[in-house]
Amino acid sequence: MKRYLTGRIGQALLVLWGAYTVTYFILYLLPGDTLAIMLSASGMEADGLSPEDLAKARAYYGLDKGLFEQYFDLLWRALHGDLGQSLSLGRPVTALLAERLPQTLALAGSAIVLSLLAGVGLAYLTAYVQWRPLKTALARLPSLGFSVPVFWMGLLLIQVFAFASGWFPATGSQGLASLVLPAITLAIPSAAVYAQVLHRGFQGVWQEPYITTAFAKGLSRAQVQARHGLRNAALPLLTLVGLQVGNTVSGAVLVETIFSRNGVGRLAQEAVLRQDIPVVLAIVAVSATAFVVVNLIVDLLYPCLDPRITHTAKVN
Amino acid sequence: MTIHIPLTPNDTASAGVEARPAAGWKRRTRLQRAWQTLSPLLRRPGFSLALLIVLFALFAALAPHLLSHYDPYATSPADKLSAPGLEHWFGTDELGRDLYTRVVYGARLSVMAALLAVAIALCGGLGLGVLAGFAGGRVDAALMRLIDVLLALPGLLLALAIVTAIGFGTVPVAVAVGVGIIPGFARTTRAEVLRIKTLPYVEAARLGGASWARTLLRHVLPNAWGPVAVLATLDFGAAILATAGLSFLGFGAAPPAAEWGTLIANGRHFLITAPWVSLLPGLFVVAVVFSLNHLARSAEEHAR
Amino acid sequence: MSQSPLIEVRDLSISYAFAGQRTQAVSQLSFSLAHGETLAIVGESGSGKSTLANALLGLLPDNAHIDQGQLWVDGVDVAQADERTRRQLRGRTVALVPQDPMVSLNPTLRIGRQIAEALLLARGRRYPEVDREVLALLAQVGLDEPALRARQYPHELSGGMRQRVLIAIALAGEPRLIIADEPTSALDVTVQRRILDHLQQLVAERGISLLIITHDLGMACDRADRLLVMKQGKLIEHASPRQILWGAQHPYTRDLLNAAPAFVPRRRPGALPGQAPLLRLSNVGKRFALPGQHAHFTALHDLSLEVHAGQTLAIVGESGSGKSTALRIALGLERPSQGHVEFAGEVVSAFSWRQFRPLRRRIQLVQQNPFAALDPRFTVFDSIVEPLVSFGLLKGQALERKARELIARVQLPLHFLDRLPRELSGGQRQRVAIARALALEPEVLLLDEPVSALDVSVQAQVLALLDELQRELGMAYVLVSHDLAVVASMADQVLVLRRGQVVEQGPAAQVFGQPASAYTRALIEAIPGHSRSVLPVAV
């Protein structure tokens, strides 16, 4: 177990480093001079300045180092928990993240919980219902769920639940109520995926002989589904929850834009546009860490859910 | 509870009872066999409708001028924001352009972008997956770590970075989206290759003297193709949504050409006053993507 | 026992709706079962016997429909009863010992809980003695260390142990009837026998009726008081074992009896002395390194054998005996850890794949599972000519001519060349696989459990075909099987393997006639119907 864990953590760190490096070099291949952006942000353009002024400005923004020098510099400091300064915001990236991350975590966290509840609930219901037309309709619902563009769904929800009925606020980062609509928007595609996968899981599990065994004991349909069906059908779901972390971050970019939420997703989008490399790198590092950690947890959780899987070497 | 009892053909009539004259036998063509697979599916109304919608979108991508006589780019200030009606099926936008026409012409960009994205993902993913699955060992481990890295990078962030790196427009967006869905293809392909590699018929082919290349091309790839094709169909829909998302953030085609995502995005300013400008293109996208999902699912269920 | 029978089936018809068509699974079936009686229902796949078992439990799938008739179980008509009433019957009146113990236990629940669940249903939710009784049941079904077993998960037990757990579950509700649906067909023969003995003993002690559903007429004759023989949903024979063995009424029953490869060693002239063997394995052994440890697992130990043209060598063993490993080594799919393989006088065990390739034309394999042995996307034509195409031997017209010849050789109709594997039955697929193996006109044919996945009557046909081909083409066979009856009908030489060790080796008549080892004797005794091999049925 210990050996497995070390190997797995090593692997996770490798993936993290890969993600960090890939992002850094993609960002460095971007056209446009970072200095020019910095200057234009403050209302000036680089060609309007003398070479000395340019050098001064370059030093002011810390851009007077080479490609690899900056990379190793950033990497070294990142390893020490210093994610550098935002080029355009002039603040430590850690402070920025500390400010923005809670918003996104609240959004993503509630979206994940919501999507699990909705996805599992829907699939469970679909499996339980026996009336054909309803069963078919419920089984098709997930397909519809991920056929709808996230941003479109968000705008629609705002129109209906914020403006037409006035139940929830349309924007803002404060309070539970302002979290409801964005979380639902973000949860819908994931919920659809969960529902679909779990539905298939149930379809498969219902054909398993052990379900017949359970029925033959005299258990009711509800009991069989709850005690023998759900856990076995839900096994593939765990891997999926891990993989959906990335999608949730992607979704957060759109959702935070629409709902004017001040989270990491929006920060990321803006940072990419203004080539604020430290910020983008930090966000990628954070979301990749989240992804890697969640998947690590998923892997470690698997033996609890499925006793057939063990992480210790075993004699067959 | 859905237990299907497999109905095995009868075993008794095996001993040459039905022997026909030798000249009577001719090999069936692939087309005939494809038709045989497809015809029971076509009898389902849902499948046919979905196929029709997808074909409409594909047709619109190829020959939009046959589907509308309006010019998608001609502004007509006098007609701005008129509601859907007989003259303008989807209404008009803020510059008086016919929205239905714009949706039809938008199909070219959106469908092409999605096709390109899926093609990129297919080539990259299939290549990586086959290589990893077939080579195994260290190559496999290294490739899988690479896939893990790609997976760990949030798709939209990666796409944003790529789009800003290579510029705006349909092709860059397609590339960005395509790169984003490579991992899924690679994983599925690899899993399928690994599964099929160990199947008895592959062993039988090898024992029958088939080379690895022949085994790969004739046995492994065609049999791995099923799940991969289903994934491709699903991802075709996902790619439409992803391109729409990027267009929504403003990375789409150069105006006045408009992808579906751009249409929805531009129309959103009129959600309160002229909802159709955003809702109808949105509904159209939903219909197309839903149809694609339906086709993929039906094909998958049918194959099982 | 003057009361009404426990089960009374009258005029029962059941059909399935599938792909828009209705298929009759059971038609106009009537029988009854008394308290304490053991009844066997015998039939091949598609005979409707499993449908009947499901109907008795009230567990017919959604697409099944009871067209007519009544199904009285302990005074309740299951055909008419609502789900609630049927549920009352299940577990407490009728219990099930399912077919495949490997997949019939919930993999994510502990053994103890799965038994306890059945107990609690029968005795009420607050039954205080649950834990003690779970252990008692586990002990009764013959499991050692019940306390440990109760804490384990199904995957930690062997197939036989799992079947015992399933019997414990069936017993937990103290039912009046146990339906055993092919209870042991997935297990090794020696295990089969012990478990069936145990089950019958437990049932007899408790006065429970037993309904055995099986494809194995021999086993049914050994175990049951009465037999029902079913074919395509119809009851065709209803008799005692004695009646059946001494003179079955229906020709189908007689066919079944004859088809079952009875344990009769074949007698044929042995290899000509002095003739060089085609294939020779000398002191071959195989070890596998275990992951994460420095230990080895020895799959095969010091195996030597010779195969001569026109002769059949059979390798017999239960699962894990190393018989498949031996086959893979002979084919060059695995390298032996020690010893060497000679083919036609050439040492081939160190050959690379490329070096071995020309030899593939002379040595071919027929695989175990005909359902996976054919590429689902290849037509029969594509499949059988593939080796010829791979070796670039024939093209165009010549290829089609060869295909016709091959398909005729395995006695399939010509138009089958166009079929896809899914349009074929198991026996037909195995014929196609044989045709493919024959395409290169090999000298040695390795047969890996060639009939184990097939129905008895089909088994007989395929074996007959193989026999005929050997006589016509003079091929040498290496037959790997767990089924001694199959081996006896085919083999000239027999080699018995157990856990990688050669237990016994020699001419078939000698090994079966005077088995030297206890293991071989146990294997022979475990053959269902062995007791009647003295009877004059299989002449």
Place this chain on the structure above:
Amino acid sequence: MPPLHRLFAIGSLALALTACSPADNSTTSKTLSVAFWGDNTTLVSVDPFQVYWLEHRVLLRNVAESLTDQDPDSGRIIPWLAKSWEISADALSYTFHLRQDVTFSNGERFDAHAVKTAFDSNKAFAAQLPATFGATYLAGYDHAEVIDDFTVRLVLSRPNAGFLQATSTTNLAILAPASYQLTAQQRSLGKIIGTGPFILEHYTPEVGARLVKRNDYAWPSANMRNQGPAHVDAIDISYIPEESVRNGLFLQGKADILWPRNPFSEVDLKLFQSKGATIQSRSLPGPALNLYPNTRNDRLLADRQVRLALQKAIDRTSYAHTVYNAAFPVVSGVYDVTTPYFKAQASKLAYDPKGAEQLLEAAGWHKGEDGYRHKNGQRLTLRYNLTPAESAGDVLVQDQLRKVGIDLKLNVLTRAEWVAGNASGSYDLTSTYMTRADPIILQTILDPRAANSATLATNTYEPHVLAKAQGLFDSGITAIADPQRAQAYGQLQDLLIDEASAFPLYERVWQAATAPRVKDFRWTAEGFALFSDIQVGQP
């Protein structure tokens, strides 16, 4: 992760429903909420000296005050923190006599030392970061002399006719000396201490800001009607990038002032008016929304005939009426009408497609089969660089130009690429604007010696025109008397239109919709609002 109970609460819809019932308490009635569009994401700063972002300047106008103010109607400079001032004959030294009753919100006294600190700190910052926006206002400033506690002399090293106006702007607002002890970064994030009627309580980038009333305020300029503390207690400012969301909030009554950057579309305008809202509009002083050509390096617009044709091919009336509404002013010059010394050029900017076509024909551009004009095999394609997204108006102009055979390529770029494009001259048309109530602002765009992008400024003119334009800029900035300035800037505006070096598209009207309960919304000269005057009552 957020606390667990929170997550659970979200899951329960019922809980959330109760949590979000509108929280209408009495304090909201005295709080004014303002909804702007998105915050500046490139430069996050509310430091007055750096800020060019209009919305932030609105905020700052109510927090920090300047030495002088500007009459929004006449454009005249009037007293504010300075009671009076003298300008030396050489226009190089400005002596200000300060009010003596003014304090900063932290209690510090406003005096000559504070003014000197402010100007010197700004100068120091400009030296460190020459690119900063405020530097253009400070052009020529050399040093400050404290004559006595309430008299200060600002000395220039070279004439700057706009300097007096500059002292009235938010960019040269006087902050408390304590503010300048902080870093520019801290000031950027909201550590701003001024003398205004409101205190900046907090500023959260991209979310919003909150201003609270200062109760002891009593030193407004003559522009303000309310001479005492503000009527409202607080002002909540929020930045909402999504237009439909922003509009929805206003319609729901959750925002009192809806104040996006771009003018309202006709449908929105009608909707707001139907709900009783008042639309406040004012043209922003400074250049109109102009396109600037690239006339260098053999680009197509090097030909004056083509530029003049382009000027004629733009239908500005249709632009104003289609993109905005029928009552929207049609742009009539290089500057917006509120800019001092504005000179109308309406007749030269009339829509004349026939004239345009004639000019193009004469210049050798003939229509081809694709509907566009060609010359020597080259299509008349103009590349218009824009960022971050095209507007409906851009697309409309594109279609208007298509009608005369000009292919306008809308080249949407990120800000970075757009900047790089301007610097490298890889465009035919580009567009930018600045807001300041003095014509001098055009120098930051079109005078290569002072412009943000020297390339853009140079490329705008054909070589022989550049010198003429620079001469006019010089006369404008060195002129001391009004008539001289009027003459210089009048000639400059003529030159730009006659040479087609600027293509006005629309008047930059800034519109805000105010809810019925909002009274006395008034504009400053630069197009900001005086929140202190605003009263909120029952509608």
